Amino acid sequence: MANTQTDFIGLKLRNPLIAASSGLTNSIEDIVEFEKSGVGAIVLKSLFEEEIRIEMEKDLSRMTKENFIYPETMDFYDSYDDVEDLLSGYLRLISEAKKAVSIPIIASINCVTAEKWPYYATTLQEAGADALELNIFSLPSDFSHTPEKDERLYFDIVEAIMKQVSIPVVLKISYYSSNLASLIYRLSKTEISGITLFNRFYSPDIDIHSFEVQPSHVYSSPDDLPISLRWIAIMAGRVECDLAASTGVHDGEAFIKQILAGADAVQVASAFYKHGKDYALNLLTDLEAYMDKHNFNSISDFKAKMSYARADNPAAFERTQFMKHFAGK
Template identity: 55%
Template sequence: MPNLASTYLGLKISNPIIVASSGLTDSIEKIIELEVHGAGAIVLKSLFEEEIIMEMDEQIQNMTNRPFVYPETFDYMNEEPEEDTVRKYLRLIREAKAAVSIPIIASINCVSAQKWTYFAQEIEKAGADALEINLFVLPTDMNRTGDENEQIYYDVLKTVKEQVALPIALKISPYHSNLSNLIKRLDDMNADGIVMFNRFYSPDFDINTLRVTSGQILSNADDYKNSLRWTGIMSERVNCSLAGTTGIHTSESIIKHLLAGADAVQIASILYQNGPEYIDVLSKEIYAWMEEHNFKSIEDFKGKMSQSKSNDPAAFERVQFMKNFRNFVL
């Protein structure tokens, strides 16, 4: 009988389907339901760097405005009667760990290695199994070089790694001058995992009201191709775990990522559309495919179609359609 178990960030997961950080993972009730329907792991809804810094600054300001301030005064910050966003997040981690048996991965959305990084220690104390750092610097500052932008990735990983023993995954974008070099350097710095790729807000225009609006929020079923390409390229060239995300809507796209060398995939949009019970459907379809092809475990076929094992490695680096259009007829 096929076994869907995999290993991600050094964590044993019952199957490679991880629920991505989203509104689907922001409460105990939702997390329990996701486990019931077969999620291999959960990435909690992200806490933003700005939220951590703002609440820390407010608490320090409250303390220093008092007439007598001693170092012990700051202990009060852990005893405030009102539960702020940061404390709620830590409580969510603790309650999730008590309520389910699958790995709980905390998530921080950040753009720097500034004051927020201390919070990784609190996440570790709360019992999270790992931390995913969703990091992207939109390269709009014309006075900053590409190297300066990418240095932020290295600084964040180094700073957090120095503070915790938790497995650390970086959820990154594909927008780099040399993506393979970036991923290799992060791997050399002992990143435990790379998640490819984060999905961004995209502005759009309303041509009737002449206002800037939001582009499509949910991914499309064809959006996984870039993640598939880079998973296949980096597989077996780095030691860290690889996870594909964005546009993964079917068991077929999950299987493709595993064939490319991913240890797991992260899904959200398709669960918004079909509900958490769709995880059961995906798992059963993967099981049936493995049974049909006589694969007993994920390891039997993981990376089987990666670039390093491909008979046509150039296909992973082809960027023009000339060959395809040669016989293309409307």
């Protein structure tokens, strides 16, 4: 029988399948169900600083209307103490999840201001999180920024957090970078333990009749797999931290491909929305059947076998033109 145990960011996982951060990882009931379905770890839904700020702004505007606001109130809201209340639900989720399940619980935060990250990070660590995923997203859409300025944000956040936090830290990033391979490589040389490639963000679409901007597909499809697969393959074995794959894993084959490309762990969200949390069992059954078929006794027997660093034809991962495909048409 194949042994699917693996190490990810210093945590021992019973297998490399992780329930990705989403609305499905936001309650104890869901977390317990995920553990039963077999996943190796869970990333909690992100705590968004923006949401906390909106809540604060609602309170502030109510207090202003009620002539309730004093300079001291602003100080109060600027102080870290106040945020404590707004965080409490999330902290409770971490500590209850730690009591309810035995698989690792990875907390997740998204901050909009660099100076708030260390505070949230240390608070989530104190609540008992086994690790922390930093859900960083900055769209490089500001003409006045240089690429260096956009990239600086990542390094500033990492530096500030690593001074305060001792649990493993994973950075979840997007592929919007002018020099992605170099950025991932340089981030891997910081003190972080892992990088998740890639997050999936709200993307705009246009309603041609109402002339409104609306969200495009919220969930990924299997067609979204190749972007993360390519970058996992290109970076595996050439970075100084672990890599988790995220986006487009909808079946056992895609799960196995990401491990062959070099992923140390594979995160799944959309497929669980589509098929239910117990779909993890199908993915894991396919993984075990594949390992048995190829006589792989452990994950390390085939992890990164098809990575850029080890594949027979690594250039295939860097090819960008469909030359053969177009040639006969």
